[in-house]
Amino acid sequence: MHNIVSVVDETTAQHLQELRRGTVVLACLVTLERPGYGYALLETLADAGFAVDANTLYPLLRRLERQGLLVSEWNTDDARPRKFYRTSPAGRDLAGLLRRDWDALHTAITDLTEGEPS
Amino acid sequence: MTSLTDRYVAATVRSLPETQRADVERELRASIEDDVDARRESGADPETAEREVLIGLGDPAALAARFSERPLYLIGPTNFLFYRRSLITLLAIIVPIAALGSGLVHALTGEGIGSVVAAAVVTALSAAMHIGFWVTLVFAILDWTGASKNGPLVRWNLDMLPDAPEKRALRSDAVTSIVWLGILLAFLVYAQFFPIAWNVDGPVREPLLAPALWGFWLPYLLVLIVAEVVFVLVTYRRGAWSRLLAVVNAVLAAAAVVPIAALALAGDLVNPDFLAAFDWADAENTRSVAGIITAVVALGIGAWDAIDGFVRAARSPRRRRAA
Numbered sequence: 502m503h504n505i506v507s508v509v510d511e512t513t514a515q516h517l518q519e520l521r522r523g524t525v526v527l528a529c530l531v532t533l534e535r536p537g538y539g540y541a542l543l544e545t546l547a548d549a550g551f552a553v554d555a556n557t558l559y560p561l562l563r564r565l566e567r568q569g570l571l572v573s574e575w576n577t578d579d580a581r582p583r584k585f586y587r588t589s590p591a592g593r594d595l596a597g598l599l600r601r602d603w604d605a606l607h608t609a610i611t612d613l614t615e616g617e618p619s
Numbered sequence: 620m621t622s623l624t625d626r627y628v629a630a631t632v633r634s635l636p637e638t639q640r641a642d643v644e645r646e647l648r649a650s651i652e653d654d655v656d657a658r659r660e661s662g663a664d665p666e667t668a669e670r671e672v673l674i675g676l677g678d679p680a681a682l683a684a685r686f687s688e689r690p691l692y693l694i695g696p697t698n699f700l701f702y703r704r705s706l707i708t709l710l711a712i713i714v715p716i717a718a719l720g721s722g723l724v725h726a727l728t729g730e731g732i733g734s735v736v737a738a739a740v741v742t743a744l745s746a747a748m749h750i751g752f753w754v755t756l757v758f759a760i761l762d763w764t765g766a767s768k769n770g771p772l773v774r775w776n777l778d779m780l781p782d783a784p785e786k787r788a789l790r791s792d793a794v795t796s797i798v799w800l801g802i803l804l805a806f807l808v809y810a811q812f813f814p815i816a817w818n819v820d821g822p823v824r825e826p827l828l829a830p831a832l833w834g835f836w837l838p839y840l841l842v843l844i845v846a847e848v849v850f851v852l853v854t855y856r857r858g859a860w861s862r863l864l865a866v867v868n869a870v871l872a873a874a875a876v877v878p879i880a881a882l883a884l885a886g887d888l889v890n891p892d893f894l895a896a897f898d899w900a901d902a903e904n905t906r907s908v909a910g911i912i913t914a915v916v917a918l919g920i921g922a923w924d925a926i927d928g929f930v931r932a933a934r935s936p937r938r939r940r941a942a
Contacts, residue, residue: 560688
């Protein structure tokens, strides 16, 4: 997915970036149904086609935690202590709402493209 | 780990609130080390891996701003337009008043034109800098404290719509004309009482214009200047030029420049005692050439002003509508 961005011109890249901006939050909330830590999440999202910068993702996780959408816990079992995030019930509710909105947008765009009244 | 990561993490958390600092430091360090390890496993050498990871994270101050959700600008879009309007309004009102006041004080204490102008310029610059600095500071504090999050301080409404373009153009014309007429008036009065030029012996005390002109022509020109101001105000109030206004404008222009040109050609405009203070200006040739140049320039300005009035009248939207 992100290799599309690398070959298109700047204007297109900017539009793509704007379209995807909000989807990172949804991707995080969905992915963190299973607890995960910063760098691992970065890898998971990159593999799934969400090319998020590390300096965007780490502050984002803290913001979502502050908003009560994620909960965190330090895991000190490994040699390297890591902060694990998990989606909270409020985060799950928001993810559901965002997905419904996403689906509604998809339907709306499809209808517009095919010229049918929505 | 090595000192680069230590320095990076320290630089990032330095500006964060005390309560977050330890937690962010620990997490950021782990994330950096994870990334470095991943790169080493795929074959990069440790030092290069660390450098790449830190360069990828970018300026630690920017990262810190993202952690603390602080803006990376001085004045955000919420209040920027209000900021710009405030700044322009204050500059436009205070700077000229300050410059004029300072120039006036220096002029009244009998200083030469050079130091009067210098005082006015210095005052204008320092007033502009003060206004710029303090207004910007107040708005930056508003953004910094998050007060701008509640929306703009002044909401835009329809009353703030600017006047129609013709009206705006007329107003700026009126302001420009009145400022120039004011400067001319001030100069005529000032040149009568204070030296405006210097020769090798110091300031030239003789007035520039021939003293005999006070018998009739200078009072006449002063009255014309006042009439011109009234004319400019009437034009502005009417909101558009008309054929009648153009004729009045041409008459006023002719009434001013024809006598000036005639006086200049006859050599009666400039005070001979004033010219006598300068060796180079004292010759008969210089005087007649200067007189001709003055006359030509005066007539040129007058003709241009008169023609300009008729052009404006022809272009006036009100006339077009009436036609």
